[in-house]
Amino acid sequence: MKAVFTRPRSLTDGATHYCPGCIHGVAHRMVAQILDEMDLADRTIGVSPVGCAVFAYDYFQCDFQQAAHGRAPAVATGIKRAVPDSFVFTYQGDGDLASIGTAEIVHAASRGEKISVVFINNAIYGMTGGQMAPTTLEGQKTTTSPAGRDLADTGNPIRMTEMLATLPGAAYLARGSCHDIKHLRATQKYLKRAFEVQERGEGFSMVEILANCPTNWGMSPVESLQWMEENLVPYYPLGEFRSPEEVE
Amino acid sequence: MSERQLQMVKGNEAVAEAAVRAGCRHFFGYPITPQNELPEYMSGRMPEVGGTFLQAESEVAAINMVYGAAGAGVRVMTSSSSPGISLKQEGISYIAGAELPCVIVNMVRGGPGLGSIQPAQSDYFQSTKGGGHGDYRMVVLGPATLQEMVDLTYEAFDIADRYRNPVMILGDGVIGQMMEPVRFPDLMDPDTLPTKEWATKGRRDREELNLINSLYLDPDACWAHNQHLARKYAEMQENEVRYEVVHGDAEYFLVAYGTTARIARRSMTDLRERGYDVGLVRPISLWPFPEKAFRDLADRARGYLAVEMSLGQMVEDVRLSVDSSVPVAFYGTAGGVMPHHADITQQMEDLIRGTGDDR
Numbered sequence A: 001m002k003a004v005f006t007r008p009r010s011l012t013d014g015a016t017h018y019c020p021g022c023i024h025g026v027a028h029r030m031v032a033q034i035l036d037e038m039d040l041a042d043r044t045i046g047v048s049p050v051g052c053a054v055f056a057y058d059y060f061q062c063d064f065q066q067a068a069h070g071r072a073p074a075v076a077t078g079i080k081r082a083v084p085d086s087f088v089f090t091y092q093g094d095g096d097l098a099s100i101g102t103a104e105i106v107h108a109a110s111r112g113e114k115i116s117v118v119f120i121n122n123a124i125y126g127m128t129g130g131q132m133a134p135t136t137l138e139g140q141k142t143t144t145s146p147a148g149r150d151l152a153d154t155g156n157p158i159r160m161t162e163m164l165a166t167l168p169g170a171a172y173l174a175r176g177s178c179h180d181i182k183h184l185r186a187t188q189k190y191l192k193r194a195f196e197v198q199e200r201g202e203g204f205s206m207v208e209i210l211a212n213c214p215t216n217w218g219m220s221p222v223e224s225l226q227w228m229e230e231n232l233v234p235y236y237p238l239g240e241f242r243s244p245e246e247v248e
Numbered sequence B: 001m002s003e004r005q006l007q008m009v010k011g012n013e014a015v016a017e018a019a020v021r022a023g024c025r026h027f028f029g030y031p032i033t034p035q036n037e038l039p040e041y042m043s044g045r046m047p048e049v050g051g052t053f054l055q056a057e058s059e060v061a062a063i064n065m066v067y068g069a070a071g072a073g074v075r076v077m078t079s080s081s082s083p084g085i086s087l088k089q090e091g092i093s094y095i096a097g098a099e100l101p102c103v104i105v106n107m108v109r110g111g112p113g114l115g116s117i118q119p120a121q122s123d124y125f126q127s128t129k130g131g132g133h134g135d136y137r138m139v140v141l142g143p144a145t146l147q148e149m150v151d152l153t154y155e156a157f158d159i160a161d162r163y164r165n166p167v168m169i170l171g172d173g174v175i176g177q178m179m180e181p182v183r184f185p186d187l188m189d190p191d192t193l194p195t196k197e198w199a200t201k202g203r204r205d206r207e208e209l210n211l212i213n214s215l216y217l218d219p220d221a222c223w224a225h226n227q228h229l230a231r232k233y234a235e236m237q238e239n240e241v242r243y244e245v246v247h248g249d250a251e252y253f254l255v256a257y258g259t260t261a262r263i264a265r266r267s268m269t270d271l272r273e274r275g276y277d278v279g280l281v282r283p284i285s286l287w288p289f290p291e292k293a294f295r296d297l298a299d300r301a302r303g304y305l306a307v308e309m310s311l312g313q314m315v316e317d318v319r320l321s322v323d324s325s326v327p328v329a330f331y332g333t334a335g336g337v338m339p340h341h342a343d344i345t346q347q348m349e350d351l352i353r354g355t356g357d358d359r
Ligand SMILES: Cc1ncc(C[n+]2csc(CCOP(=O)(O)OP(=O)(O)O)c2C)c(N)n1
Pocket: A050, A051, A052, A053, A069, A092, A093, A094, A095, A096, A097, A120, A122, A124, A125, A126, A127, A128, A133, A213
């Protein structure tokens, strides 16, 4: 089996609470694998959001803090300032990061806060039962946009990574996807670069990961991956948006 | 030692320096009048002692930075004034729920809404009854002099650490802005403080993983957590009551805290000079409220006059602390207007006359 599918040391044993086929579990594994590779876990404090990943603290073999909805970057700032030699990452959904927590993410990035953000964009509010998110696509049906998202009424889906790329403090920004193995590997590479940027003290880093929510999208896991490829990826371009080399 | 000499300082700077002396090396805040001198002082002082001063993007962010830093085991403080403290309420609830020690300063100004920038005491309910959601309590201390504010701030960090709970210093625009001579305690080296075994600093060589959290999805587990908190709050009620009674042998008592207590004291002196048997009860801990002060006066007190810079908030706790047969009158000014001692004197005279004393 490929290394991608073995259980990293930085993950706890046992099942997660995520729905079958949900990418949260895959993303956890990718993060844990980089923590393993870089031997970071014993110096790491993770910050879990309010959203489906609230229980991330149960799954990672490292210290954790659970933050209020959207406030993870502020909490991470407090931690990193208190323990500068630690490795601090937040793990946030798109409701958490791109709606209620926009001020915190923008200013953490703007300050060049030496933290890493794992941003799971599944274009919907998973935990609360499938309401519209700021990242929900045009025409996408959710429980609060039952006729499909109407841009004239609700504005356009926010591209957070591009928005943060206007800030000099954001040293590393990338967007990956998990709809197939190839993109999963690229995302893993982005995560590693992001974590290295923090370790080198170069500033703020974030990897946006396009993800699914088969449960609230009303699709099978396989259908959801296909929907990602056909709809999410075209609207949310993949790749690196900022890296220290580019900044120099 | 020169460090222990009397120094003339401004209230807001006095709290800041007291925090530094107590080993606080992390401060997160957002500008708001009338407490701006506090973060301004910290911005210069923290670098001198190897600490962190950070101006957050909002009070919401500031209190969550406090959460993160407190969870990582350092002594940490934030300060604000009424509208900003309102924004911090969610964070304070999380801090109390996750049992994190920190010190929060509120230099209260007139409300509601944007209100005024003048002194007020109208955040009493918010601070003592839990302005955020859920059943939580925090120790709230209301100093009346700068020396007392320095001493209470220094102590507040110990109280916070002892109970793993937020502690609030409740001042007002006057106490933040006034100047008085104070003596600061010696500078504490935070490295000499006991280590917080529960803190999340990264696992290092610890056996267990640490978690800072207020989520208990299972209602039974959340109930157990609440019961644990309730036991802790009962301990605070047992140990953290602070108050001053002046002329405890009097028949009538003014009740006031903070700046208002200074004015009430002047009225008390005037009234006594005119032959009225008046004393003063000055709550210092506003939560836990000093019910004991009133219990101890139960067999002599014939009436109380609570005075506040509010429409009447603390007076409710006074009424809960005395027998219903004893009159508790109220006099207050709100919105940034301070009560005048002559008006307080008049109100007390009316109370005494009204209860049948003809003098
Ligand atoms: C202050 C506050 N507002 C609202 C909520 C309710 N809430 C919980 S999770 C959530 C949205 C989570 O969506 P997202 O961040 O996209 O994460 P996902 O569940 O999709 O992973 C909301 C609105 C809350 N817990 N706190």
